[in-house]
Amino acid sequence: MHIQANRYYAGDYQEVAIVPVVEVEKTRKNRIKDTGSEYLTKPAQQLVNNRNTFRWLRIALQGNFGKGDYFFTLTFNEGELPGPKHISKAKYILSRVFLRNCRKKYQKNGHDFKYIWVMEYELDQEGDYLKRVHFHVVINHVAELSRDDIEDCWARGRGKNRKSLGRVNAKRLIPTDEGLEALATYLSKGARWKKGEKIWNCSTNLKRPKKQKRKKIFSFRQMEKMAMSNDLGFETIRKIYPNHVIKDIKFKYNEFRGWHLYLKMWKKSRDG
Secondary structure (H helix, E strand, O other), X not given: OEEEEEEEEEOOEEEEEEEEEOOOOOOHHHHHHHOOEEEOOOOOOOOOOOHHHHHHXXXXXXXXXXXXXXXXXXXXXXXXXXXXOOOHHHHHHHHHHHHHHHHHHHHHOOXXXXXXXXXXXXXXXXXXXXXXXXXXXXXXXXXXXXXXXXXXXXXXXXXXXXXXXXXXXXXXXXXXXXXXXXXXXXXXXXXXXXXXXXXXXXXXXXXOOEEEEEEOOOOHHHHHHHHHOOOOOHHHHHHHOOOEEEEEEEEEEEOOOEEEEEEEEEEOOOOO
């Protein structure tokens, strides 16, 4: 058994899980692969509160969006609400109306359109009435398009026949010292309903989260010493990651494998 650092990163943001792992005999091919980076596989659409899905979503959000970008909540008017057996229609409307309209406006102004969306919905106790369907959408900001320009994308038709699909609540993102951690938590671990789900997806042009392994970064004795110290080993960890600003240090103890260390940090060159 040895201590291994699993690094997950996108853009200027990264998380590191420093954990004990069991030695496994590997071929030369696999040993070479372990020294490099590999893309972290994007989870299939599923409940957002799945731990691996949450990690992918959180890192993608932190690594691709920041100060000044948009956070929209889109709701449906009563007459536009899809039926309970056609929940996929809501996703179709989001894709074919809102995202498509946004993409056209961005392309017209010479910009890439980037987004992450999460859909929430609830069925009644009998499962035969769909209610509270809404989308949360994070979008990159460009100077040529105003908030009103984006809000107008949640509508269809032209001219006098143009009709809004529902209400739009728009906010500008204001990151804290932890970046968009609070928003990631809100999107992934919000209030749950008895028969509700959260489903999500994102644009293909995001900086995809990557994973990289680093073996034997600390000894077991060092891990225990840091876990018991007043600063949780901050000075020692800072020397390992000199080009990053460490924002969060957490230790967890497992009675079978020992101490586990989890870090969150930003590159010092990070903007905003």
